[in-house]
Structures are given as structure tokens and as C-alpha cells.
Amino acid sequence: MRAGPSRPTFTSAAASGSFLFRVWPGAQARRRRWYQGNGAIDEGGYRMIRLGVVGLGFIGGRHVATIDRCEGVALVALVEPDGQRRLALARDGVVTFASVEDMLSEADLDGVVIATPSHLHAAPTVACLEAGLHVLVEKPIATTIEDADRIVEAARLHQRHVLVGYNRRHSDVVAKAKDLIGRSLGDLAAVNGQWTVRKPGGYFEQDWRRNRAAGPIMINLTHEVDLLRHFCGDVESVSAVGTNRVRRFDKEDVVAVTLRFRAGVLGTFLLSDSLLSPWSWELATGESDEFRATWQNCYRFMGTEGSLEFPNLVLWRSSAPDPSWMHPIEAEQISTRRADAFLTQIAHFRDVIVGQSPPLATAWDGRETLRTTLAVQESTLSEKTVRL
Ligand SMILES: NC(=O)c1ccc[n+]([C@@H]2O[C@H](COP(=O)([O-])OP(=O)(O)OC[C@H]3O[C@@H](n4cnc5c(N)ncnc54)[C@H](O)[C@@H]3O)[C@@H](O)[C@H]2O)c1
Structure with missing residues (x-):
């Protein structure tokens, strides 16, 4: 087992305060207003955080249902190569794709949940980071240290956050x-x-x-x-x-x-x-x-x-x-x-994306756990x- 590189440090634009979104409003009254207007993406200057889910199997389906219940996030894209699974979750306002590449070239997103089989985490995660998106990748981060290092390095290079799906932490x-x-x-x-x-x-x-x-x-x-x-x-x-x-x-x-x-x-x-x-x-x-x-x-x-x-x-x-x-x-x-830790996890991912919190389980944590x-x-x- 090789020791590998040391823990990287970086501060993303979001983490340093110059983030793309306006600060998450604390007032409950303001939050409720987002949900009037039937899932509108923009409301009073505040944006719903736009999420995609990649891989619509057991846990991908759970993420879809969880995003639907979470304040301040909107599901806008789904990726699944299996046509039947794709169809089962298709609905108005959510665009479905057969590949991550198609999603990245067409959808306007802030963050993506990767829920493909474990040995297929690295390629879509790196592609999303390269496209400037924050990623919640299911656990384990990958199945090889080489793949985990690709993710750690892409997050550092593109200054984007990776949250690993250790839901219990939430x-x-x-x-x-x-x-x-x-x-x-x-x-x-x-x-x-x-x-x-x-x-x-x-x-x-x-x-x-x-x-x-x-x-x-x-x-x-x-x-x-x-x-x-x-x-x-x-x-x-x-x-x-x-x-x-x-x-x-x-x-x-x-x-x-x-x-x-x-x-x-x-x-x-x-x-x-x-x-x-x-x-x-x-x-x-x-x-x-x-x-x-x-x-x-x-x-x-x-x-x-x-x-x-x-x-x-x-x-x-x-x-x-x-x-x-x-x-x-x-x-x-x-x-x-x-509380539902999956719901708390998606809410945390939203806060990570807007720069209100560092990820509880980082790519480096995922690598060391792997x-x-x-x-x-x-x-x-x-x-x-x-x-x-
Ligand atoms: N956090 C948890 O508690 C928890 C629970 C279960 C699974 N998981 C993790 O979630 C991941 C998926 O597990 P699962 O049980 O949902 O598997 P699954 O086989 O039920 O679902 C995986 C889905 O990914 C799709 N897929 C395959 N290649 C793809 C690609 N290139 N692009 C897009 N989609 C692709 C498959 O068609 C399938 O629908 C695994 O890494 C697993 O460890 C986490």
C-alpha cells in the first residue's frame, strides 16, 4: 500500500467568500417564499441551487427523492444509461440524459450527485469538477487510490468542493x-x-x-x-x-x-x-x-x-x-x-456549494478512508x- 501525496489545502472561491451566489438568507419567511411559484429557480434575487443526479439505481433514486424534500435546491438533470430507469424518474422540469458528457454540454448546474457503481465514480466526478461543478460523490470515493487521487487533484486544480456521501456523519x-x-x-x-x-x-x-x-x-x-x-x-x-x-x-x-x-x-x-x-x-x-x-x-x-x-x-x-x-x-x-441524515446531507451539500460550510467529509477524507x-x-x- 503506497503512502501517496500529503493532504492538499485549497480555498475555493466559494469558501473564501467571493462566491457566485448571494449569501443564503437566514430568515424563515424568505425561505418560504422560494416555494411559492411552483419550483421557480429564481426568486427575489436568490437562486435555487441547481442539482443533477448521475446514476439512478438504489441510492440515486433516494437522492432524487431527498432533493425534492430539501429547501433551496432544485433537481434539474438526471443521467442514466438504462433507458427504463431514466424513463421511470423523468418528469417536467427535469432533463434526462444518457451520459454525463451530454448533461455537461447542455444543463446549467451548480452541483452534481454521483451515484454510479463504486468503480465508476472517478470519471464522472472528475468531468463534473473540470466543468466547474461541486460534487457529492457516493461512498467509497473510488475503488483504487489512483482514482481517488484523480478526484483529489481535480478538486484542487479546479477549486471545487467534493463531499463524500458518508451520510451518517450528518x-x-x-x-x-x-x-x-x-x-x-x-x-x-x-x-x-x-x-x-x-x-x-x-x-x-x-x-x-x-x-x-x-x-x-x-x-x-x-x-x-x-x-x-x-x-x-x-x-x-x-x-x-x-x-x-x-x-x-x-x-x-x-x-x-x-x-x-x-x-x-x-x-x-x-x-x-x-x-x-x-x-x-x-x-x-x-x-x-x-x-x-x-x-x-x-x-x-x-x-x-x-x-x-x-x-x-x-x-x-x-x-x-x-x-x-x-x-x-x-x-x-x-x-x-x-433526523433524516440523507436530507441533512443534501442541505449540507447546498451550504457547501454556496460557501457557507466546508464539506464534512472531504475528498481527502474519502481517500484516506479508502x-x-x-x-x-x-x-x-x-x-x-x-x-x-
Ligand atoms: N450512502 C449509502 O448509504 C449508500 C447506500 C447504497 C449505495 N451507496 C453507493 O452508491 C453507489 C451506487 O450504488 P447502488 O446500490 O445505487 O447501485 P445500483 O446498481 O443500484 O445503481 C447504479 C446506477 O448507476 C447507473 N450507471 C452505471 N454506469 C453509469 C454511468 N457511466 N453514468 C450514469 N449512470 C451509470 C446504473 O445503470 C445504475 O442505474 C455505490 O458507490 C454504493 O457504494 C451508498
């Missing part, structure tokens, strides 16, 4: 957990987590979902690595073992990972897309209607002065002067606000510890 529990881990656990030293679900057989009908680029390491562990890096910092080394003995596709079924973080934290993680269990982020949070929530925690963070169950946010602490397992440990349920995820994959194949 949820309240993540912000609260980050605060609690930093404040209430003493010296954070260990974490364990798991994401063990059984995906339905139909999910694997498309060929690309049976190969390694679409296995649970690349498709699902990437979310966990992003969260683990968000909470515990960069990873120094990983070792992992995996098997494909359940479904016998080219991709892995069950994986056990150990991680050493640069900050000294040690972690373990269990991953599977083939086992029936109640323990995963989606089942713990009920983030999507299509997954039946169990509300069971799937992570534990442990420090010298306390522990945190996550994402349900149960904080375990002791009031004893020299706390140990000889004293009571009290559980405190921390309250959170429930590098860690690839190290896990490499370790399952070599059965050796991989240093990053």
Missing part, C-alpha cells in the same frame, strides 16, 4: 458521540464494533455486486472506517481475516478486523453481509424504512473513566473516587434529535498485518 448521534468521547471517557483506549446483516438474495443479481469491489469491505466497511477515523483518528495498521464460505461468490462474506490507531487506540470490528443478526448501524438507528430497526447498539467505546454504547448513546460512568469493577457503574441515556479499507482487504488476502 446525524445528531455522531456529533453527540464525538463530543462525549472527547469529554467523558477519560483516556479512550479501545473500541469494538460490528456490522453483521443478511442482505437479500436479489441484491446479488447484478454481476458487479458479486465481485470483490462490491463486497462488504468496499461497500459497507467503508462507512464504519469513516466513523472510526472520525472518532479515533487515523489508522496505523490493520490485520484481518475473511471467508466467502456462506455465499461462495468472489467477494468476502464474513470478516474479522483488528485496528491500531495512531493515537494509541486499539479496535476490533466484525463485518458480514450474509448473517442474520440485529447488530448494524442501520438496524440500530432505523435510518431507512426499508431496513427493519432493532434499536440494538453495535459499537462500544471504552476509556479509563467511562464507556459509551453507540449509536444509542448510553454512557457508562462511576461516581466512586477510585472507580473499578468493585463499584457500581451507572448508565445514562443521552438524548438525541432524530486507503484504510483497501488495507483491510489486502490483509484478508495476504493474512498479514498491513501498515498504513
Whole structure:
């Protein structure tokens, strides 16, 4: 695994304040006015942010529905090579295209959501950045470091933002957990987590979902690595073992990972897309209607002065002067606000485009998360510890 270039820094025109759009108005009354006029793009000097979606499969369809519910953004273009899928989402006011090139030559856009299969993220993302558009690219940013570097470099060169689609980052529990881990656990030293679900057989009908680029390491562990890096910092080394003995596709079924973080934290993680269990982020949070929530925690963070169950946010602490397992440990349920993280993510993308916020998950974050995820994959194949 090569180390690659260092984290780039740049300030886009939008981020530096000289942005193309007028500052996002805070007044609620003003916001409501945009929605009178049946989706008008311009209203009182303020523009709706014009978005396109590329790739209209499972998550692309969700982005389309989410954009429709988000204030201040308008869906104006869709790209999908599959004619039937394109037709299914076609409607007045939204132009459909068979290719990104056609969209870029004809549509007037501010930002684009890329929701193509993971190994096809780089080309449309780079083309959109080159055309001067900001991009929300689905996770993982790419499936190779070379492709991730092309995206990082294009964003730097064209001074445009990339937001990687780690939707969990936009949820309240993540912000609260980050605060609690930093404040209430003493010296954070260990974490364990798991994401063990059984995906339905139909999910694997498309060929690309049976190969390694679409296995649970690349498709699902990437979310966990992003969260683990968000909470515990960069990873120094990983070792992992995996098997494909359940479904016998080219991709892995069950994986056990150990991680050493640069900050000294040690972690373990269990991953599977083939086992029936109640323990995963989606089942713990009920983030999507299509997954039946169990509300069971799937992570534990442990420090010298306390522990945190996550994402349900149960904080375990002791009031004893020299706390140990000889004293009571009290559980405190921390309250959170429930919100649709996909909707918050699109609203955040809008704010990134108008220069009101830097991206929560940058192209560089996506690249580093990919590098860690690839190290896990490499370790399952070599059965050796991989240093990053
Ligand atoms: N954030 C999340 O929680 C989440 C959830 C699911 C999937 N994803 C990610 O979203 C991406 C897509 O996954 P999916 O499950 O929606 O896949 P999918 O196969 O259901 O959809 C992909 C779509 O892209 C289209 N496509 C292929 N090549 C294209 C091209 N060159 N230009 C435009 N469209 C093209 C396909 O025809 C298909 O309709 C993957 O990277 C995946 O990891 C993210």
C-alpha cells in the first residue's frame, strides 16, 4: 500500500467568500417564499441551487427523492444509461440524459450527485469538477487510490468542493458521540464494533455486486472506517481475516478486523453481509424504512473513566473516587434529535456549494478512508498485518 501525496489545502472561491451566489438568507419567511411559484429557480434575487443526479439505481433514486424534500435546491438533470430507469424518474422540469458528457454540454448546474457503481465514480466526478461543478460523490470515493487521487487533484486544480456521501456523519448521534468521547471517557483506549446483516438474495443479481469491489469491505466497511477515523483518528495498521464460505461468490462474506490507531487506540470490528443478526448501524438507528430497526447498539467505546454504547448513546460512568469493577457503574441515556441524515446531507451539500460550510467529509477524507479499507482487504488476502 503506497503512502501517496500529503493532504492538499485549497480555498475555493466559494469558501473564501467571493462566491457566485448571494449569501443564503437566514430568515424563515424568505425561505418560504422560494416555494411559492411552483419550483421557480429564481426568486427575489436568490437562486435555487441547481442539482443533477448521475446514476439512478438504489441510492440515486433516494437522492432524487431527498432533493425534492430539501429547501433551496432544485433537481434539474438526471443521467442514466438504462433507458427504463431514466424513463421511470423523468418528469417536467427535469432533463434526462444518457451520459454525463451530454448533461455537461447542455444543463446549467451548480452541483452534481454521483451515484454510479463504486468503480465508476472517478470519471464522472472528475468531468463534473473540470466543468466547474461541486460534487457529492457516493461512498467509497473510488475503488483504487489512483482514482481517488484523480478526484483529489481535480478538486484542487479546479477549486471545487467534493463531499463524500458518508451520510451518517450528518446525524445528531455522531456529533453527540464525538463530543462525549472527547469529554467523558477519560483516556479512550479501545473500541469494538460490528456490522453483521443478511442482505437479500436479489441484491446479488447484478454481476458487479458479486465481485470483490462490491463486497462488504468496499461497500459497507467503508462507512464504519469513516466513523472510526472520525472518532479515533487515523489508522496505523490493520490485520484481518475473511471467508466467502456462506455465499461462495468472489467477494468476502464474513470478516474479522483488528485496528491500531495512531493515537494509541486499539479496535476490533466484525463485518458480514450474509448473517442474520440485529447488530448494524442501520438496524440500530432505523435510518431507512426499508431496513427493519432493532434499536440494538453495535459499537462500544471504552476509556479509563467511562464507556459509551453507540449509536444509542448510553454512557457508562462511576461516581466512586477510585472507580473499578468493585463499584457500581451507572448508565445514562443521552438524548438525541432524530433526523433524516440523507436530507441533512443534501442541505449540507447546498451550504457547501454556496460557501457557507466546508464539506464534512472531504475528498481527502474519502481517500484516506479508502486507503484504510483497501488495507483491510489486502490483509484478508495476504493474512498479514498491513501498515498504513
Ligand atoms: N450512502 C449509502 O448509504 C449508500 C447506500 C447504497 C449505495 N451507496 C453507493 O452508491 C453507489 C451506487 O450504488 P447502488 O446500490 O445505487 O447501485 P445500483 O446498481 O443500484 O445503481 C447504479 C446506477 O448507476 C447507473 N450507471 C452505471 N454506469 C453509469 C454511468 N457511466 N453514468 C450514469 N449512470 C451509470 C446504473 O445503470 C445504475 O442505474 C455505490 O458507490 C454504493 O457504494 C451508498
